[in-house]
Amino acid sequence: MRVTFTVNGREQEADDVWEGESLLYVLRERMGLPGSKNACEQGECGSCTVRLDDVPVCSCLVAAGQVQGREVVTVEGLADQARERGGRATDGTTLDQAKGWQAKPHGAQAAQPGQLAPIQQAFIDAGAVQCGFCTPGLLVAADELLERNSSPTDADIREALSGNLCRCTGYEKILDAVRLAAARQDEVV
């Protein structure tokens, strides 16, 4: 079958899709968007998290056919989406007020200012990325949290990210990253 839907603001089309294919498979293998990850393909890890009509979903559990005519945002679209929201581009200014923030990165990353969404920059700055396999899903979930709750408590962050497994970090620096992004958001307003 043919499936047509909007991905990160652009209409995309895939032909010869088998009915059993997941949204995750179509994104990764047919549309050249491998950013969403495939850690379990069982709906248990959150590494494949995307926004489907704004709602975070595990794309491995969504049949591609169900997405016909709908809107998907993946990790590849986070920066554009942040810009549209009017979020300021960020170049990784450290912010000491961020709660729980201890480590002091010496300098920020190579990315050109404005190319990353604030949550992406915060993950880099806070050391929340090790192998990075959990990162795309966590970024989509954390971005959605900050969109609806600009100053989440630690308990809020833990609850919002409880569907996303990370095996490397022990989550501490992921919490730091979300706190940092929230604090930077406050600073802009």
Place this chain on the structure above:
Amino acid sequence: MAGTTRTPTNLTQGAKADAGIGASTLRPDGTLKVTGEFAYSSDMWHEDMLWGFTLRSPHAHARILSVDTSDALAQAGVYAVLTHDDLPTEHKKYGLEFTDTPVLADGVVRHHGEPVALVAADHPETARRAAAKIKVEYEELPVVHDEASALAEDAPLLHPGRDDHHAHEVPHPNIVHRQPIIRGDANAAARRADVIVTGEYEVGMQDQAFLGPESGLAVPGEDGGVDLYVATQWLHSDLRQIAPVLGLPEEKVRMTLSGVGGAFGGREDLSMQIHACLLALRTGKPVKIVYNRFESFFGHVHRHPAKLWYEHGATRDGKLTHMKCRIVLDGGAYASASPAVVGNASSLSVGPYVIEDVEIEAVALYTNNPPCGAMRGFGAVQACFAYEAQMDKVAAELGMDPVEFRQLNAMTQGTIMPTGQVVDSPAPVAELLRRVKALPLPPENQWESAGQTADVRALPGGLSNTTHGEGVVRGVGYAVGIKNVGFSEGFDDYSTARVRLEVVAGEPVATVHTAMAEVGQGGVTVHAQIARTELGVQQVTIHPADTQVGSAGSTSASRQTYMTGGAVKNTCEAVRDKALQLGRRRFGTFHPAWATAELLLEGGKVVTDGGEVLADLADVLGDDVVDLELEFRHRPTEAFDIVTGQGFGHVQYSFAAHRAVVEVDTELGLVKVVELACAQDVGKALNPLSVVGQIQGGTTQGLGLAVMEEIIVDPKSKVRNPSFTDYLIPTILDTPTIPVDVLELADDHAPYGLRGIGEAPTLSSTPAVVSAIRAATGLALKRVPVRPEHITGV
């Protein structure tokens, strides 16, 4: 899809990440990882590629009577079906230490999930369905599943006619390896003891559960060779095992590391590497294989489950007199890393304590259970759980504080290990315990601190809303552990680095090329820092890891910063010397300091040790390129004597201590770990941000083993829970805050004085949590993971 391939790329760090060692510079691969562009092994893609799928055994032990692939081959879209009979050479087995693992089952399957046949098709689902059409007739055989059944008189032998290097010294052919260690006279020392404490402990089978599944892409080359893009921990070890099976010289198997989604030991053994190459060479097309999570549980080895018997004695004033122990590790159907795990378990079984009289025995068994091998902590984890439980028990028997008791017996620099090896660098065991104990405790009734009503999210049971604080008891527990760093027992454990220094667009630029597997640990970050420190340049490019450069050894045993970091440092120093020679030739006559002073490279300039600038490095280099590839070795070690266990076996030791604070709902048996503090000596923190990240990650894996993680294997040796639905790893809700106190006492034998750090925090985390649960409940708790029924007794 745009482009025909998706493969790994160079990493460069921007101008703002310009610091050397000791600074928390950010990952050079960070931007690619947050934008989704980083190319993991499962993201590899090639036009016209096929998908490979592996048919696996549903039985743990069975004879294969017949295999019929004709229906599978007849399916539309199927390009190849391979079985053991299709293997191209007489090399049909592989293995890390012993060559005992069939590439495809050879008439017998020895564990649940063993690969039997391969399919290549134009769609993953086509491949899966075709595999289901392969008809395999099995005759089930009795299984060997524990020590009693493995060593019974009439036990079926897993590998009759063994010819490996331990075969002649083991007491039974179902014992992979046995390592005793005898020092002093434990029986005589026992007579001096005022108390003697014995205990029997058990550790369940833990899974590495790295998130990036086993996967990769094999692309057949025009020269009859193959290009292989995979996630692994050691490219050259893979290569040594792959090439003979394919019947190719090693230079025709060109391996490139693709993005690795975590490893933790689970990628030391081969998984889909040979399979993908076989299918690619057979079909003449690129072949991609990606395991799903179910298959991943069968696709790699696990942590050895263990049974441990311990006896300790102590005098009334709290001095340990002796220790006896026996450790039985279940190695499963194939050897994998079992021999080295036995060496670790035995040589580290005493823990970080001074005990002069010991009697130790560790063995690994061959059984029909899933193969076990490397996992973070590697034999030391199992021992640490048992000896730390013993320390609490002896202290209680003596009426002493468990931390003070440990400090009283703690090893120090100069202590002699049971192997006779003198610990010749700092061993701040008592100090780490002091530090972790000195950290402030989380407030009592912490679930109330946010407001008047209980926040159930901070209580055992969480959002299941099982308690508002009733029946909840707090416990605090401590533990400390010792881990070796690097490959031991006489292994020639080297690493190689190639460094190129040249002028690009007027700027001096260094390129670092190694075969080091970056698995998330941050080696690439540290390599760039080292190059900046040693060469005084700002711009460093990290070349993708591949087999076009010499071996870097394994990303395991906490060794890569020491070894490949050491290799990068070593090569940079040689490159610097060459650059300075060029400078002397070009500018030596202009300034006497070129001949007389100690010269350094700093900030893109040649400077004297007095700080005087002699020249721009760019001018010194001109059009010349300095390009060197050198090997680096740590000091040699030696094998443990097979009778006494004596020998200078380990390169370096690493220490961490934990304090766990738990709250237990004693009615339901639910545990909330409230805080898990760690103090660790790291020698020198090359990148403090990464160091803390490693400690927190390792600590969390230890927590998982303490209260949730176990692969359940039934009496027929079948795996019951191969999914993230049934095998639980800690989520962000299960993981507490992890305060970290980092100590930096240099080891003079190591580059920059650093100490390998990755594994030590995984050791003491588990026993600290269990000690805290014991403190809360008063229960003995001799097995991990601790389950609710162990607490409630139902």
